[in-house]
Every structure is written in C-alpha cells, then in structure tokens.
Amino acid sequence: MRLVFLGPPGSGKGTQAKILAEKKNLTHISTGDVLRNAVKNGTELGKKAKPIMDAGGLVSDNIILGMIKELLQKTDDDFIFDGFPRTAAQAEGLVKMMAELGIKLDAAVNLDVDDEEVLKRLTGRFFCEKCSADFNINTRPPKVEGICDKCGGKLMQRDDDKTEVIADRLNVYREKTKPVEDFYRANNMLVNVNGTQSFDDVAAAILNVVS
Numbered sequence: 001m002r003l004v005f006l007g008p009p010g011s012g013k014g015t016q017a018k019i020l021a022e023k024k025n026l027t028h029i030s031t032g033d034v035l036r037n038a039v040k041n042g043t044e045l046g047k048k049a050k051p052i053m054d055a056g057g058l059v060s061d062n063i064i065l066g067m068i069k070e071l072l073q074k075t076d077d078d079f080i081f082d083g084f085p086r087t088a089a090q091a092e093g094l095v096k097m098m099a100e101l102g103i104k105l106d107a108a109v110n111l112d113v114d115d116e117e118v119l120k121r122l123t124g125r126f127f128c129e130k131c132s133a134d135f136n137i138n139t140r141p142p143k144v145e146g147i148c149d150k151c152g153g154k155l156m157q158r159d160d161d162k163t164e165v166i167a168d169r170l171n172v173y174r175e176k177t178k179p180v181e182d183f184y185r186a187n188n189m190l191v192n193v194n195g196t197q198s199f200d201d202v203a204a205a206i207l208n209v210v211s
C-alpha cells in the first residue's frame with residue numbers, strides 16, 4: 001500500500017500517519033527526513049541541496065523528487081508520504097516518477113478538519129507568565145479562567161498561537177494544498193476522513209478506508 005497523507009495544521013496528520021505506518025508496517029516518509037538524510041549521507045543531490053538549505057532557501061521540486069526516487073529505488077517497502085506533495089506540481093511529478101519505477105499510489109488520505117475547528121484547537125494553548133506552566137483551554141483548562149492553577153499567575157498566549165497568526169497559516173495552507181486535493185480528486189484517489197472525531201475514532205476511520 002502506498003499512500004499520501006493530507007491535512008491542515010492541527011489535524012493530527014503527522015501522528016496519525018505514524019500510527020498507521022506502525023499498524024500496517026509501512027515506511028513513514030517525511031520530506032524533512034529525506035532531505036536531512038541525503039545531506040548527511042553526502043549524496044549528489046544532498047550536496048546540491050545543502051547550500052540552499054543552509055541559506056534558508058527552498059529546495060526545488062526536482063531535487064526533492066530526485067531524492068525520493070533514490071529512496072524508492074532502494075526498497076520494495078510500502079510507504080506513507082507525510083507532508084508531501086505540497087503543490088500540484090509535486091503531485092504530478094510524483095505520479096510520473098512512480099510510473100517510471102513501475103509503482104502506483106493507492107490513495108491520498110485527506111484528514112478533513114474545518115477552519116473553525118483548526119482555530120479552536122491551535123489557539124487553545126496558554127502559559128503562566130510567572131511559572132511557565134502550560135494549559136490548553138480545550139484539553140487541559142485551568143480551574144479559573146486566565147489564572148494559573150499552580151501559582152495564581154496570569155495566563156498568557158504566545159504570539160504564534162494567536163488567532164490572526166493561525167488564521168494566516170491556515171489560509172496559506174488552504175491556498176497551496178487546494179490544488180493538490182483537486183489533483184487527487186480528479187484522479188479518483190482522494191479519500192476523505194472526518195478529522196474532527198476523537199483521535200482514536202480518526203485512527204479507526206483511516207484504517208477502515210485503507211484496508
């Protein structure tokens with residue numbers, strides 16, 4: 001089984017991908033790991049990518065696809081891509097490259113979580129300004145709103161967790177990945193899973209659609 005996992009920040013995509021990989025004995029492939037390994041092992045493509053990464057730039061689709069191809073050539077294992085493809089061009093490139101290797105993607109699993117739910121999940125984190133204790137108003141709320149249980153200090157929110165910042169991140173994600181979703185939908189490969197259920201129910205639903 002060869003899968004792609006899609007889902008917005010806060011959907012639990014990475015953790016669900018790892019759990020499914022363990023259950024079904026699939027290799028979990030994240031592009032970050034692929035890049036770091038190629039650089040560490042000093043492959044030709046790794047040598048090309050290193051100066052770009054060191055300068056904080058974005059490594060081109062061709063380099064990333066080349067690294068993934070090298071990885072897939074070395075193994076017969078089934079796999080899950082997590083965090084890749086990020087653009088429609090990468091999705092098309094992946095189909096072509098896999099065809100060259102004589103293999104096919106079985107499905108793109110899309111964890112469906114609406115914007116309102118993502119915002120609720122990702123803006124719930126607070127910390128105490130005095131003792132730094134962590135709270136989450138959804139999963140680990142303080143006994144008194146805005147006050148630390150441990151020391152009575154005031155609870156604060158990190159700038160990165162504020163609604164406007166999260167909303168911006170989400171908009172960028174939707175803009176970029178909408179064409180990826182559309183690509184897989186047009187090729188009858190998109191499988192939607194309701195990502196707003198409990199974590200265990202999402203895991204069960206994923207297992208159900210890929211079995």
Ligand SMILES: [Zn+2]
Nearest residue numbers: 128131148151
């Ligand atoms: Zn405190």
